[in-house]
Amino acid sequence: LAAAALELLGCRDGRGLALGCLLRWAHGAQQARRGRTAETAESALRAKHERFLMVQQRRQDRAALMAACFWELLREARERRRAREREGSARQLEESLGLLESLREERGGLEEQLGLAYRQVDLVTETLQKELRTKEELAAELREVYEKLRRGGVQRAGHAGEAVYPASRGTYTTSRPSSAKSDSLPHLPASVLGGVGALGPAPRVGVKESED
Numbered sequence: 001l002a003a004a005a006l007e008l009l010g011c012r013d014g015r016g017l018a019l020g021c022l023l024r025w026a027h028g029a030q031q032a033r034r035g036r037t038a039e040t041a042e043s044a045l046r047a048k049h050e051r052f053l054m055v056q057q058r059r060q061d062r063a064a065l066m067a068a069c070f071w072e073l074l075r076e077a078r079e080r081r082r083a084r085e086r087e088g089s090a091r092q093l094e095e096s097l098g099l100l101e102s103l104r105e106e107r108g109g110l111e112e113q114l115g116l117a118y119r120q121v122d123l124v125t126e127t128l129q130k131e132l133r134t135k136e137e138l139a140a141e142l143r144e145v146y147e148k149l150r151r152g153g154v155q156r157a158g159h160a161g162e163a164v165y166p167a168s169r170g171t172y173t174t175s176r177p178s179s180a181k182s183d184s185l186p187h188l189p190a191s192v193l194g195g196v197g198a199l200g201p202a203p204r205v206g207v208k209e210s211e212d
Helices: 002-008 014-164 179-183
Strands: none
Touching: none
16 A cells, blocks of 8 residues: 555655565565464364364263263172072072971871871770770670579578478578588679679578568
């Protein structure tokens, strides 16, 4: 602009030309500097944007990495818990099988003892039944013997009364049955014959019959 003004004013010397060249050069340098400044600013802005994108990507990658790590830790924890549960179940199953086996053995022993007790009870019952039948047979025999003795005693008492009290005489005698006849009777215990008087009232020997 200054060179153009000098040219219009008629100043066409070398200094004007030099000044014009200098001004043009300064303008070009300024334009170049502005261009470089713009490029530098653009480059800086682009670098800043790239850094921002990189930081965001890193943040996303970090979040993704943390999520992946957390998921892996969770999966590992689940696997360990399942392994512990399987081990506990296997241990409980083994304990249950051992307890079942011991219960089976105990049940077998108890069943054997119960069978032995049943056999003993059967033997005792059979023995008691045999003893009961034996006692019943003995009691029947004793009753039969007692009945025979009672009948024999009554008959002997009748014969003795006829011998002591003759029908043709009113007198009585003091004769007693011979001891040989009484000794011929079998002796039974009082518990069997029912105690004293079980065979009926003893005949009154030596007493005069009452007159009718």
